[in-house]
Amino acid sequence: MSDQNELKKTAFYDLHVEHGAKMVGFAGYSMPLHYEMGIKQEHLYCRDTVGLFDVSHMGQAELIAEDYETAAKALEKIVPGDVLKLKPERLRYSVLLNEKGGIEDDLMITHRIQEDGSHVVGLVVNAGRKTHDYAYISAYLPDDVDFKILDDRSLLALQGPDAEKIMAVWCGEAVGMPYMSEIETNFFDAPCRVSRCGYTGEDGFELSLSNDDASRVAKMLMSHPDVELIGLGARDSLRLEAGFCLYGHDIDTATSPIEADLSWIMNKRRRQEGGFLGDTVILDQVANGPSKRRVGLLPDGPAAPAREGAKLFNDQDQEIGVVTSGGFGPTIGGPVAMGYVTLPHDKLGTSIFVEVRGRKSLWRVTDLPFTPYRTYNAKKPTQH
Amino acid sequence: MTKTYYSPSHEYVSVEDGVATIGITTYAQSQLGDIVFVELPETGRGFKRGDEAAVVESVKAASEVYTPVTGETTEMNEELAANPGLANDDPEGQGWFFKQTIIQEDELTKLMDRAQYDAFVKENR
Known part of the structure; x- marks a missing residue:
């Protein structure tokens, strides 16, 4: 772990410390792993009530051109999702591709309407990849599309079944917002971009604010007796139970979105037209199937939690894959894992033997998510 | 008389x-x-x-439990296996891990007593 002194601080650093956070280095930032409640209780509290997450380490950026279409078309060269037909004030989960069809990062894309009425493409990318992504995206942009990094903004996530009730106190406009939509509004008196999305599988919102207003808004939220701060530890166990990918673990530069079981991020037009990096590889996998696929795994009885790197075997004792994310799911009350298996071992119910510390236990391929989505108007799984 | x-x-x-x-200390569980x-x-x-004798997993990670003395295990805490939260x-x-024989009594003198351990924890915090 890197020296705390070299780490960057978000606008909420003092708030974390005041609330007894155990601070750790993460993607170059000093971030809260957990607070006094501990990871397990924070996880359960978020599923049961509502939790507040500092996600300001993530990268916020915009693609700006003469019109939305120009920016959207430029981005479609490096992502497989439909950006062009994304409706104003709507969000979409997608991935940034490389020439081999591998994933450079996963990201959230927004058709944003600026205060002046102009339309731009908004992006939120992973903290650990943002420096890479900014250079990577910029290199693929034509001269008539500008790339703007919004490092003057902080990002908060309010997640849990009571999230809307909390938003109603300071930001009435958030009430009734469709899932995967965004508005420009005020949180009490602070200009705020509110989107209804998240990384927990629960209903929730993300608030993008000026760094100057960030701490004040967080304190307003924390003044509500029901709101508790949640650290990165529970953020990870919540997203794992929700079946969401963690970049660098479940997806990486050598994994395609089809292998990652993210083919739903491509619509019919993009599958037919292609025209994105790695399209030959990806469209071939769409047509003929990939050689491996990401699956959910649950033990068939009591078992040790399987963590990243645990090897997977079939009933003939042949090695057929590896765990990419795993641990204890507090809501499930037992071990949960995700990993890649060679086909046809990806079929639901397939017996998989998971090796932990030299011992193999029987697990089964399980549908994701492990805990049902409870997002508002949820239709499709999404991330971030 | 227990020591x-x-x-x-x-x-x-x-x-x-x-x-x-043998088990893990109150300080150890608070860190896990x-x-x-x-x-x-x-x-x-x-x-x-x-030697690595047992493994304890928290929501964060897996950690090894090392036996501080040479010997043979005589009993494991089945109740703990069924309810790992006892270790917290x-x-x-009630949250002990296992029992074992002691073959070399003098190994105990290399360990710390309560006061020494408390000071050790304070120093390393």
Whole structure:
């Protein structure tokens, strides 16, 4: 772990410390792993009530051109999702591709309407990849599309079944917002971009604010007796139970979105037209199937939690894959894992033997998510 | 008469009538957080001092439990295996891990007593 002194601080650093956070280095930032409640209780509290997450380490950026279409078309060269037909004030989960069809990062894309009425493409990318992504995206942009990094903004996530009730106190406009939509509004008196999305599988919102207003808004939220701060530890166990990918673990530069079981991020037009990096590889996998696929795994009885790197075997004792994310799911009350298996071992119910510390236990391929989505108007799984 | 010793890797050994009861300290469990799984050694397994004898998993990660004395296991805490949270709630009582024989009594003198261990924890915090 890197020296705390070299780490960057978000606008909420003092708030974390005041609330007894155990601070750790993460993607170059000093971030809260957990607070006094501990990871397990924070996880359960978020599923049961509502939790507040500092996600300001993530990268916020915009693609700006003469019109939305120009920016959207430029981005479609490096992502497989439909950006062009994304409706104003709507969000979409997608991935940034490389020439081999591998994933450079996963990201959230927004058709944003600026205060002046102009339309731009908004992006939120992973903290650990943002420096890479900014250079990577910029290199693929034509001269008539500008790339703007919004490092003057902080990002908060309010997640849990009571999230809307909390938003109603300071930001009435958030009430009734469709899932995967965004508005420009005020949180009490602070200009705020509110989107209804998240990384927990629960209903929730993300608030993008000026760094100057960030701490004040967080304190307003924390003044509500029901709101508790949640650290990165529970953020990870919540997203794992929700079946969401963690970049660098479940997806990486050598994994395609089809292998990652993210083919739903491509619509019919993009599958037919292609025209994105790695399209030959990806469209071939769409047509003929990939050689491996990401699956959910649950033990068939009591078992040790399987963590990243645990090897997977079939009933003939042949090695057929590896765990990419795993641990204890507090809501499930037992071990949960995700990993890649060679086909046809990806079929639901397939017996998989998971090796932990030299011992193999029987697990089964399980549908994701492990805990049902409870997002508002949820239709499709999404991330971030 | 029970006498308890502590290791620098935060295990305790409670010795009564020549039998050692081994577990993790209150400080160790506070650092691990919520314990969700333990893997305990089978009865009759022989260990040298410092061998990895058990595994404790919290929501954060898996950690090894090393036996501070050479001996053979005589009993594992089945109740702990069924309810790993006992290692959080009562680590130096009901949350013990396993019992073993003590082959080399003098190994105990290399361990810390309560006062030394408390000072050790304070120093390393």
